[in-house]
Amino acid sequence: MINTLYLPELREMLAADDVAGLREFCSALHAGRTADFMEGLTHSEAWAVLRAADRPTRVEIFGFLDEDAQVEILETGDPAEIAELIADMPPDDRVDLLNEVNPQVVETVLPLIPTEERRDILRLRAYPEGTAGSVMTTEVARLPETLTVRAALEEISRQSQDLETIYYIYIVDSENHLRGLVSARQLVTHLGKPETLLSDLMKRDLVTVEAIDDQETVAEKVADFDFLAIPVVDAEQHLVGIITHDDVIDVLQEEATEDAYLAGAVEPLEESYMDTPLFHLTRLRAGWLTVLFGFALLTALALESYRDALEAVWLVWFLPLVISSGGNTGSQSVTLIIRALTTKEITPEDWLAVVWRELLMGIFLGAFLAAIGYAAGYFLAPSPADALVIPITLMLVVICGAILGALLPLMFQRMGLDPALMSTPFVAGIVDIVGILLYMNVAIYLLDSVQ
Amino acid sequence: MINTLYLPELREMLAADDVAGLREFCSALHAGRTADFMEGLTHSEAWAVLRAADRPTRVEIFGFLDEDAQVEILETGDPAEIAELIADMPPDDRVDLLNEVNPQVVETVLPLIPTEERRDILRLRAYPEGTAGSVMTTEVARLPETLTVRAALEEISRQSQDLETIYYIYIVDSENHLRGLVSARQLVTHLGKPETLLSDLMKRDLVTVEAIDDQETVAEKVADFDFLAIPVVDAEQHLVGIITHDDVIDVLQEEATEDAYLAGAVEPLEESYMDTPLFHLTRLRAGWLTVLFGFALLTALALESYRDALEAVWLVWFLPLVISSGGNTGSQSVTLIIRALTTKEITPEDWLAVVWRELLMGIFLGAFLAAIGYAAGYFLAPSPADALVIPITLMLVVICGAILGALLPLMFQRMGLDPALMSTPFVAGIVDIVGILLYMNVAIYLLDSVQ
Numbered sequence: 001m002i003n004t005l006y007l008p009e010l011r012e013m014l015a016a017d018d019v020a021g022l023r024e025f026c027s028a029l030h031a032g033r034t035a036d037f038m039e040g041l042t043h044s045e046a047w048a049v050l051r052a053a054d055r056p057t058r059v060e061i062f063g064f065l066d067e068d069a070q071v072e073i074l075e076t077g078d079p080a081e082i083a084e085l086i087a088d089m090p091p092d093d094r095v096d097l098l099n100e101v102n103p104q105v106v107e108t109v110l111p112l113i114p115t116e117e118r119r120d121i122l123r124l125r126a127y128p129e130g131t132a133g134s135v136m137t138t139e140v141a142r143l144p145e146t147l148t149v150r151a152a153l154e155e156i157s158r159q160s161q162d163l164e165t166i167y168y169i170y171i172v173d174s175e176n177h178l179r180g181l182v183s184a185r186q187l188v189t190h191l192g193k194p195e196t197l198l199s200d201l202m203k204r205d206l207v208t209v210e211a212i213d214d215q216e217t218v219a220e221k222v223a224d225f226d227f228l229a230i231p232v233v234d235a236e237q238h239l240v241g242i243i244t245h246d247d248v249i250d251v252l253q254e255e256a257t258e259d260a261y262l263a264g265a266v267e268p269l270e271e272s273y274m275d276t277p278l279f280h281l282t283r284l285r286a287g288w289l290t291v292l293f294g295f296a297l298l299t300a301l302a303l304e305s306y307r308d309a310l311e312a313v314w315l316v317w318f319l320p321l322v323i324s325s326g327g328n329t330g331s332q333s334v335t336l337i338i339r340a341l342t343t344k345e346i347t348p349e350d351w352l353a354v355v356w357r358e359l360l361m362g363i364f365l366g367a368f369l370a371a372i373g374y375a376a377g378y379f380l381a382p383s384p385a386d387a388l389v390i391p392i393t394l395m396l397v398v399i400c401g402a403i404l405g406a407l408l409p410l411m412f413q414r415m416g417l418d419p420a421l422m423s424t425p426f427v428a429g430i431v432d433i434v435g436i437l438l439y440m441n442v443a444i445y446l447l448d449s450v451q
Numbered sequence: 452m453i454n455t456l457y458l459p460e461l462r463e464m465l466a467a468d469d470v471a472g473l474r475e476f477c478s479a480l481h482a483g484r485t486a487d488f489m490e491g492l493t494h495s496e497a498w499a500v501l502r503a504a505d506r507p508t509r510v511e512i513f514g515f516l517d518e519d520a521q522v523e524i525l526e527t528g529d530p531a532e533i534a535e536l537i538a539d540m541p542p543d544d545r546v547d548l549l550n551e552v553n554p555q556v557v558e559t560v561l562p563l564i565p566t567e568e569r570r571d572i573l574r575l576r577a578y579p580e581g582t583a584g585s586v587m588t589t590e591v592a593r594l595p596e597t598l599t600v601r602a603a604l605e606e607i608s609r610q611s612q613d614l615e616t617i618y619y620i621y622i623v624d625s626e627n628h629l630r631g632l633v634s635a636r637q638l639v640t641h642l643g644k645p646e647t648l649l650s651d652l653m654k655r656d657l658v659t660v661e662a663i664d665d666q667e668t669v670a671e672k673v674a675d676f677d678f679l680a681i682p683v684v685d686a687e688q689h690l691v692g693i694i695t696h697d698d699v700i701d702v703l704q705e706e707a708t709e710d711a712y713l714a715g716a717v718e719p720l721e722e723s724y725m726d727t728p729l730f731h732l733t734r735l736r737a738g739w740l741t742v743l744f745g746f747a748l749l750t751a752l753a754l755e756s757y758r759d760a761l762e763a764v765w766l767v768w769f770l771p772l773v774i775s776s777g778g779n780t781g782s783q784s785v786t787l788i789i790r791a792l793t794t795k796e797i798t799p800e801d802w803l804a805v806v807w808r809e810l811l812m813g814i815f816l817g818a819f820l821a822a823i824g825y826a827a828g829y830f831l832a833p834s835p836a837d838a839l840v841i842p843i844t845l846m847l848v849v850i851c852g853a854i855l856g857a858l859l860p861l862m863f864q865r866m867g868l869d870p871a872l873m874s875t876p877f878v879a880g881i882v883d884i885v886g887i888l889l890y891m892n893v894a895i896y897l898l899d900s901v902q
Contacts, residue, residue, distance in 0.1 A: 029656045032676040064676075153642055160640045167618050167635065167679075184618065184635055189611045191604055205480045223704065225483040225515075226697035228618075228679070245696040246677035252700065253674065256707035257790060263714050264786025264875055265779060273791040274801075278808060282815045285783050292779045293820055297827055299771040304831060307764055316767050317758075320750040320774060320883055328716060328743045328876045332736050335715025339708060340724040350725075357729060364733045369744050376748055380755060424715055424875045425779045432771055 007040045014048055022052035026061060035064030043072040051081070056161075059088040068275070070097055075105050083112035086121075090164055092137040092247060095124040132218045133211035135251060136232045136241030141169040143198060145179060149187050150194035156184070168229050170239055171202045178231055178239040180204045208233045211240055218243055219251040220344075258420075259342065263335070265292065265423040288423065295429040299323075299436055306440040314381055315443055318373075318390055323435035325369055326397035327428030333358055333405025334427045341409060341419050348414040351407065358402040366398030386447055393442045397435045404431055457488045465499055473503035477512060486515030494523040502532070507612075510539040519726070521548055526556045534563030537572075541615055543588040543698060546575040583669045584662035586702060587683045587692035592620040596630060596653060600638050601645035607635070619680050621690055622653045629682055629690040631655045659684045662691055669694055670702040671795075709871075710793065714786070716743065716874040739874065746880035750774075750887055757891040765832055766894055769824075769841055774886035776820055777848035778879030784809055784856025785878045792860060792870050799865040802858065809853040817849035837898055844893045848886045855882055 006025070013021040026034060026049065038046050038061075046069055050058045062070065062085060074082055074097070086094050086109065098106050098121065110118055120138055127133030141163050143152055156166050169187075171180040180202030190196050208231050209218045222230050222245065230248075232241040261268040267284040269276050276284075303310065310316060337354065340346045346354060370391035377387030405427050409419035457476070464472040477485060477500065489497050489512075497520055501509045513521065513536060525533055525548070537545050537560065549557050549572065561569055571589055578584030592614050594603055607617050620638070622631040631653030641647050659682050660669045673681050673696065680695045709719040718735040720727050727735075754761065761767060788805065791797045797805060821842035828838030856878050860870035 030654070030658060030676070033656065033658070153639060157640045157642050160636060166639060184639065185611060188604060188617060188635065188638075189608045191608050203481070205484065207481060207484070223697075223700045225481065228696070245679070245700070246674075249674045249696070249700060249703065252703055252707070256703070256710075257794070259707075260710065260714065260790050261786060263711065264782050266783045266786055269787075272794065272796045273787050274796060274804075274808075278811055279815075281787075281808075282812045285780075285812065286816060286819060289776075289779055289783070289816060289820065290823075293772075293776060293823060296772040296775045297823075299775075300768045300827060300831065303768040303771070304765075307768075310764050310767050313758055313761050314755075316761050316770070317751045317754040319767070319770060320754070320887065321744075321747040323771060324747045324750075324876075324880065324883065325740075325744060328740055328880075329736075331715050331876045332717045332740070335712060335717050336720075336724050336732075339711050343708070343723065345723045345725055353725070357725075357732075360729055361733045361736065364730075365737060365740055368737060369740065372741075372744060372748075376751060380751065425775075425782045425879070428876070428879070429775065429779075432775065436771065 004040050006037045010038070010041065010049060011045070014045060019052045022049050023054070026050070026053035026057050031057070031060040032064045034061050038065070043069045044076065047073045047077055055084070055088055059085060063089065063093060067097070067100060071100050074098075074101050074109070079109050080112055083109050087113050087117045090137055091120055091124060091139055092135055095121060095134070098125070099129075127211060130215050131211065132209045132213045132215055132232050132243060133241070135215050135218070135247050136211070136243045137164045137247075138241045139164045140231075140239065140242045141166055142172045142176070142239065143169055143182075144173070145171045145197070145199035145202060147198050148194060149190045149196045149198070149201070152182070152198055153187055153191075153194075156187075164242070165229055165244055168242070169198075170231055170242070171198055172239050176238045178206065178208065178233055178237055181206055181231070206231060208237075209243070210234065215251045216255050219248045219255070222248040223252065259338075262418075262420040263338070263424055265289070265425040288426075292425055292429050295426075295433065298433050302433060302436045302440075306436075306444075309440050309443055312443070312447065312449055314386075315389070315439075317380060318377065319436075319439065321373070321376075322390070322393050322397055322439050323432045324428075325373075325394055326401035326431040326435040329362065329365060329398045329401035330405035330427040330431040331424040333402050334409055334422050334424060337406045337409045338419050338422065341413055348410045351410050354406050354410065355403055358406045359399065362399035362402035363395075365402070366395040369398060370394040382449075386449075389439075389443050389446050392446070393435075393439045396438045396442070397431075400434050400438065401431045404434065455491050458491045461489070461492065461500060462496070465496060470503045473500050474505070477501070477504035477508050482508070482511040483515045485512050489516070494520045495527065498524045498528055506535070506539055510536060514540065514544060518548070518551060522551050525549075525552050525560070530560050531563055534560050538564050538568045541588055542571055542575060542590055542692075543586055546572060546585070549576070550580075578662060581666050582662065583660045583664045583666055583683050583694060584691070586666050586669070586698050587662070587694045588615045588698075589692045590615045591682075591690065591693045592617055593623045593627070593690065594620055594633075594649060595624070596622045596648070596650035598649050599645060600641045600647045600649070600652070603633070603649055604638055604642075604645075607638075615693070616680055616695055619693070620649075621682055621693070622649055623690050627689045629657065629659065629684055629688055632657055632682075657682060659688075660694070661685065666702045667706050670699045670706070673699040674703065710789075713869075713871040714789070714875055716740070716876040739877075743876055743880050746877075746884065749884050753884060753887045753891075757887075757895075760891050760894055763894070763898065763900055765837075766840070766890070768831060769828065770887075770890070772824070772827075773841070773844050773848055773890050774883045775879075776824075776845055777852035777882040777886040780813065780816060780849045780852035781856035781878040781882040782875040784853050785860055785873050785875060788857045788860045789870050789873065792864055799861045802861050805857050805861065806854055809857045810850065813850035813853035814846075816853070817846040820849060821845040833900075837900075840890075840894050840897050843897070844886075844890045847889050847893070848882075851885050851889065852882045855885065 139162055160166055167184045169182045173179055182198050182202045186201050211232050211234055229242045229244045234240050258268040265288040267287055373394045374391040377390035378384055381387035409422040412422055413419040590613055611617055618635045620633045624630055633649050633653045637652050662683050662685055680693045683692045685691050712719040716739040718738055824845045825842040828841035829835055832838035860873040863873055864870045
């Protein structure tokens with residue numbers, strides 16, 4: 001996957017200390033592409049290349065390097081140069097990155113960063129991970145409502161270098177209370193009337209989030225309203241930052257990954273699969289696996305208590321079939337319901353409608369599987385009458401699987417827990433136990449040979 | 452969930468035909484919020500409210516209504532008014548919507564739409580669902596490179612009404628070949644030098660996508676590069692449209708939903724859980740459930756062939772425990788590997804490294820579960836020596852689960868199939884069969900009482 005196209009040239013230029021050549025390489029392409037082309041270099045080579053670039057280009061390319069490279073460069077580079085680089089980085093990105101860097105290095109570098117930037121870093125680091133405050137940037141365009149369009153454009157043009165986006169301009173009063181929003185689009189369309197006041201243009205009905213809000217809520221608001229950015233305020237409506245569309249995409253991807261891991265009964269990883277140390281990954285898996293094993297131990301106890309019924313050995317042949325049918329139906333239901341809860345399509349209050357739907361679907365699906373199951377039982381059971389145990393149990397087990405798979409995540413949500421904790425294997429494990437109880441009792445009831 | 456705050460007032464104004472009041476309601480708030488407040492109205496009431504608004508506001512609020520309401524309004528409204536509404540809608544959104552509307556209505560309305568807009572609709576509808584072409588908009592700011600900053604701003608200001616975004620301005624030659632990109636930010640920062648030519652400002656190294664590219668690839672590019680929008684070109688590098696950040700968020704959410712459904716062995720729904728008709732949803736579930744049932748039938752056949760070994764009834768008690776331990780480990784592996792494949796962290800070529808990691812993790816996890824399993828076996832098996840069957844089988848089954856769970860999605864990817872088709876229940880079903888074979892053979896090998 002690593003692009004090696006420019007590696008020999010880059011190494012030659014590094015060996016020859018060809019600063020002009022390296023500088024040209026850095027500025028020729030989109031920064032994201034330049035970073036891709038540098039992937040094959042060692043981290044110290046990459047930093048040597050970046051040092052040849054001018055400061056804005058250097059920090060832009062640095063932002064596209066992968067996190068390992070970024071961390072190593074910060075940990076091994078000259079502290080004064082590193083401080084300069086950090087001062088140039090977007091406020092939200094540098095705080096995320098500093099959290100990954102050896103704390104001793106951070107302590108060495110922080111005092112070398114200009115006071116204002118340093119304060120900003122310390123302030124943002126105070127927000128807990130997963131909150132709006134932890135993903136926002138503080139570099140936001142703020143203007144008073146008394147400016148004209150002309151003055152606003154001049155001011156924005158002057159500040160542009162330090163702003164994450166100039167496309168949404170926030171109107172604040174003298175105490176930094178958020179009053180309104182003017183878009184760059186409005187300014188441009190009013191170029192013909194440059195004396196228009198911002199107060200005449202600004203939208204006053206703003207959708208905002210608080211710094212302590214969950215980042216997932218924030219991402220959903222931006223996604224619903226198609227915003228470029230959303231303003232973050234504190235409890236007194238002071239404008240403290242903004243969260244931009246690219247950060248929202250990151251949050252959505254992060255949450256999707258987390259939900260996917262939970263669905264498979266894996267404690268979410270912080271790093272990627274290959275980068276997570278083997279022992280750490282094993283521990284992340286062991287927790288849920290042990291819980292699931294605990295449930296499975298109950299199946300052993302349940303079966304042990306039906307030891308007499310199991311003397312009819314043909315019943316054993318169908319045991320995995322019967323319980324997995326319930327588990328699979330439950331897996332489907334839990335998947336559907338968690339997704340509907342995540343997208344806020346349903347709430348725990350809708351439980352009755354949901355159970356009704358699952359009951360009907362369970363009846364249809366159970367009847368269908370029961371028909372196939374009876375055909376198999378017909379050949380393997382001692383008599384066609386005995387074989388009836390299979391379809392009857394399948395019917396009951398599939399219905400129970402459908403309803404339990406729907407109710408369990410609704411209950412979790414209701415209790416204030418993350419419904420995504422209801423993983424597919426977890427629901428299947430619970431339904432396994434129910435399946436065994438149903439199977440054994442149907443057999444005892446129907447079969448003369450079984451007590 | 453429905454906000455009923457303004458419903459009585461709205462209905463009063465509708466009854467009194469208070470056009471001025473309704474118009475004020477429509478323009479007072481952010482369009483997305485206005486749409487939220489209208490959720491409690493019937494679709495025809497909602498349309499009556501919207502008709503009071505001016506055209507730009509009307510189409511903006513309409514865009515935030517839920518799809519059911521949009522479809523019903525289109526299908527029941529006056530064709531001339533509907534044609535006007537459709538002509539005002541963003542090109543990508545209206546094409547998506549028209550695909551949901553009764554084709555007869557579309558045929559009635561299309562001829563009433565101005566020629567140019569109609570052609571645009573027909574062109575976009577030609578792109579298959581899931582391609583870049585199907586999510587792009589054609590309302591893109593195009594300028595020649597010979598313009599000055601001043602002229603460009605004037606031109607953009609004039610076209611603004613018809614553009615999805617004015618923040619990225621694409622530079623094309625006289626034959627509409629894409630040549631470069633100038634951002635509104637660059638224009639604003641060059642306000643002091645209004646005679647600068649766009650050719651001196653424009654970035655020439657553009658990341659583009661082709662109209663026939665998969666929408667998922669497009670979304671990943673935009674997410675990786677933090678773009679506001681990405682240009683879509685045809686095979687001859689003609690600029691045919693752009694895909695904006697909000698469409699990318701929609702695509703990412705759609706793909707995350709699809710992956711989540713597949714992981715739970717549900718054929719992805721087109722609509723939400725509650726809106727999908729019950730019978731249709733049952734059919735979407737029945738497909739995978741039948742496949743899984745087919746696999747489970749093999750477990751019945753496998754067990755039947757070991758009928759003699761199963762005479763040792765205590766082995767049966769541990770059967771669900773043993774096979775579910777393999778299935779759960781496999782579920783974890785498949786989840787981890789599918790996620791790593793989706794994020795392009797690994798490719799099928801990495802299979803050896805992946806298998807090695809899974810083997811080691813399988814040994815650790817298997818040893819841990821085997822220890823607990825032996826304790827349980829110690830009490831339930833006829834003798835401590837016999838109980839050894841349980842930990843040995845658990846060890847083997849967990850290792851096999853880990854390796855199979857990793858290899859199956861890698862194989863699917865390698866064969867050009869979507870690895871996400873390897874659902875958690877599917878892998879668990881395959882590992883169940885392997886688990887039974889291992890269990891029975893370990894028992895036959897170790898126990899004198901079993902042949």
